[in-house]
Amino acid sequence: MSIEVNGLHFSYGKGKKRLTILKDVTFSVGKGEFVGIIGNVGCGKTTLIKHLNGLLVPVTGNVTVDGLVSSKKEVCRKVGVLFQQPSKQLFCKTVFEDIAYGPSNFGMKGDELEYCVHDAIEKVGISSDILGSSPFSLSGGEMRLVALAGVLSSSPDYLVLDEPTSGLSTFYKERLFRTLELLRQNGVGIVLVSHHLEDVLGVADKIVYLNEGKMVFEGAPEEYLSSLSLPAPEITVLMRGLSSSGLAVRKTVFSVEDAFNEIVGALSEKRG
Ligand SMILES: Nc1ncnc2c1ncn2[C@@H]1O[C@H](COP(=O)(O)OP(=O)(O)OP(=O)(O)O)[C@@H](O)[C@H]1O
Ligand SMILES: [Mg+2]
Incomplete structure (x- = not known):
């Protein structure tokens, strides 16, 4: 059981406006595996992870999740994505509704739903005092934590996080990494995109390094650090x-x- 990215090529636009972003990217994410994706600003990291839950479809190549083509509806439930800009992920009137959205769509209600929301906020470390607030009245860091709780509440098999630590203090950052470690131990496959090499190198089993849309390295952190040609x-x-x-x-x-x-x-x- 894994996410498999095979020979992925992707371009935005068509004809003369066609802009090729990803060039022949191949890697996998197993259950309980932690993959760090790193690379310079604009190299295609966010574009790449949008393929993991079917938001984008490869021009050539393919992405499968536990054997399913990523454009299948079931894949959205298997792969939870925390986007780079959390404000784009929040849309309900209250924080509670936002976190409850995924599980209630899958049929959860009543006490079970209440428990699920509280469990998710406990994992990310936010207070239940804000459950009745509008998500848009929150600070940037709080929005990110609420968005993360909203992803966790659906108990995805794979968790993909795009720059999750930006705007978070050391306290919340450490808490986030503790939560990720627990999820990994429970068999969740994790993909973490970050500009901060140190964040990724300390926790990942595997590093994928992108340079201008090409995958120029895939391997263990120790191997990455031994290479003199990589940042x-x-x-x-x-x-x-x-x-x-x-x-x-x-x-x-x-x-x-x-x-x-x-x-x-x-x-x-x-x-x-
Ligand atoms: N919807 C879009 N239409 C056209 N071009 C896009 C679109 N989204 C992104 N791009 C372009 O694709 C390239 C890669 O963008 P992407 O957001 O994937 O990079 P990134 O590695 O995530 O960057 P960052 O580190 O800044 O988050 C950029 O040059 C960007 O301008
Ligand atoms: Mg990005």
Whole structure:
């Protein structure tokens, strides 16, 4: 059971106005697998993930979800997508209605629906005080959390998140990653799009790196960090520099904490 993207090509527009965005993209997302999609501004990340729940259809190639062609109606229920701009995802009069929209469409009601909404807000960390508010009266960060709760309430088999951490404080960001880890442990396949390499490298099983619509890398984070031709986190660049200056540190470290430990260890070995 997986999402399979095979030889995906996609263009916006037709004839002379045709703009080719995705060129031969192939990768998969298994159940319980965490895939990070990274790449420069405008390289086609959002366009790519719109194919995973059938919002866009490939010009050539194909996308299947658990064997179903992505344009099939059932795929919308299997793949939950948190869009880059949450305001585009919210449309009900109250936060409660927005979060309840998916499950009530699938026939849930009464106490079960009430429980489902409260479970979703608990997972993302928002207070039940705002359930009666209009989603459009919320801050940008709150809107993103409500939109995420609305996606989670439908219990998708695959969760796709487009820049979910933008506008979130460290507190909510950490909570989001804890929730994603729990979902992954429960077998949910996760696709996370981010500009922040460090966010993705720390949690993903697999990295897909897009450059101008082409997939130029697919592999494990450690392998990504070992490649000198791909953009690297600043800490990794520092560690590479220290290593080539003769300090015995790992060159694939990307967090401040690990870098600190690595440097302290290498220095004490040198002294001792
Ligand atoms: N509906 C559309 N019609 C025509 N061109 C579009 C449309 N949506 C996006 N594009 C173009 O496709 C390219 C890729 O856009 P996309 O939003 O997929 O990039 P992205 O990698 O998600 O960028 P960002 O990191 O800024 O979110 C951009 O050049 C954009 O202008
Ligand atoms: Mg985008």
